[in-house]
Amino acid sequence: MKIKYYGVRGSIPTPGRDTVEYGGNTACVAVWVDNKLIVLDGGTGLRVLGDELIETPFGRGEGKGTFLFSHLHWDHIQGFPFFKPAYIAGNSFKLYGPSQVDVTLEDTMRQQQQYQNFPVLMEDMPSTFTFTELKEGHTMDIDGIEIKNRRLNHPGGVFAYRISSQDKSIVYATDTEHYSAPDPGLLELADNADVLIYDSMYTPEQYKDHVSWGHSTYEEGIKIAKAANVKALHLFHYDPSHSDELIDAIVKEAQDDFPNTFGAKEGWELEL
Ligand SMILES: [Zn+2]
Ligand SMILES: [Zn+2]
Numbered sequence: 001m002k003i004k005y006y007g008v009r010g011s012i013p014t015p016g017r018d019t020v021e022y023g024g025n026t027a028c029v030a031v032w033v034d035n036k037l038i039v040l041d042g043g044t045g046l047r048v049l050g051d052e053l054i055e056t057p058f059g060r061g062e063g064k065g066t067f068l069f070s071h072l073h074w075d076h077i078q079g080f081p082f083f084k085p086a087y088i089a090g091n092s093f094k095l096y097g098p099s100q101v102d103v104t105l106e107d108t109m110r111q112q113q114q115y116q117n118f119p120v121l122m123e124d125m126p127s128t129f130t131f132t133e134l135k136e137g138h139t140m141d142i143d144g145i146e147i148k149n150r151r152l153n154h155p156g157g158v159f160a161y162r163i164s165s166q167d168k169s170i171v172y173a174t175d176t177e178h179y180s181a182p183d184p185g186l187l188e189l190a191d192n193a194d195v196l197i198y199d200s201m202y203t204p205e206q207y208k209d210h211v212s213w214g215h216s217t218y219e220e221g222i223k224i225a226k227a228a229n230v231k232a233l234h235l236f237h238y239d240p241s242h243s244d245e246l247i248d249a250i251v252k253e254a255q256d257d258f259p260n261t262f263g264a265k266e267g268w269e270l271e272l
Helices: 046-053 105-112 184-190 218-227 244-257
Strands: 002-007 028-033 036-040 064-068 092-097 128-133 140-142 145-152 158-165 168-173 195-199 232-236 261-263 269-271
Touching: 002 046, 028 046, 028 158, 036 046, 036 145, 064 158, 092 105, 105 128, 145 184, 158 184, 168 184, 184 218, 195 218, 218 232, 218 244, 218 261, 232 244, 244 261
Parallel strands: 036 064, 064 092, 092 128, 168 195, 195 232, 232 261
Antiparallel strands: 002 028, 002 269, 028 036, 140 145, 145 158, 158 168
């Protein structure tokens, strides 16, 4: 199993000199299991993944991929219209995610590409798409890869995912606000995972002014990582105001408490 980060920023892309190291693209993480591609969210980082995939069977219209959307806020879908493999006939993509506030996954994705917002309708993209809305707790098997989900705490709802194959597992839990005690659903999902990717939008001090905004902190990520016996914690979905310098300091502080903490960065790739 291989993970590569293409976008680690929350809310809005943040280009500029202060974000060069961690990157300014919004949420997008690629997971490969034996050359099978799973894409976690389609934020602006998806454009870069698409450009890389053009050098693979996706460039010849022979690619198959799976998208797991945590939810459908802009920072998790905005890269999709710029995903080049979707413009090549023969490629096929399965899109999984929640419906969002009474609008289906399919309608929300199509609405992003209405003419008033974007020049190409989704139905005019030549590759094929299938949409599946997920129910909480439903375990899927995609080409031998097990995918579990849990609903977490975020305005409009959000899914966290666990991807497991051959004794390795990754948990993706972004855009979630913690409760006073660790969420039992997330603890169960993250149990003994190799990697927990966790919403680290705010510093603990900033969180005090953002209660009920639907995001969390590295401290809460550490609580989950310890309680669920997670091997490595990856901080993710940084606030747009966070500079490289600040994120470095946050990662260092987190490592004092949980040494196997890493700050996810664009372009970082690791094999499990
Ligand atoms: Zn987000
Ligand atoms: Zn969100």
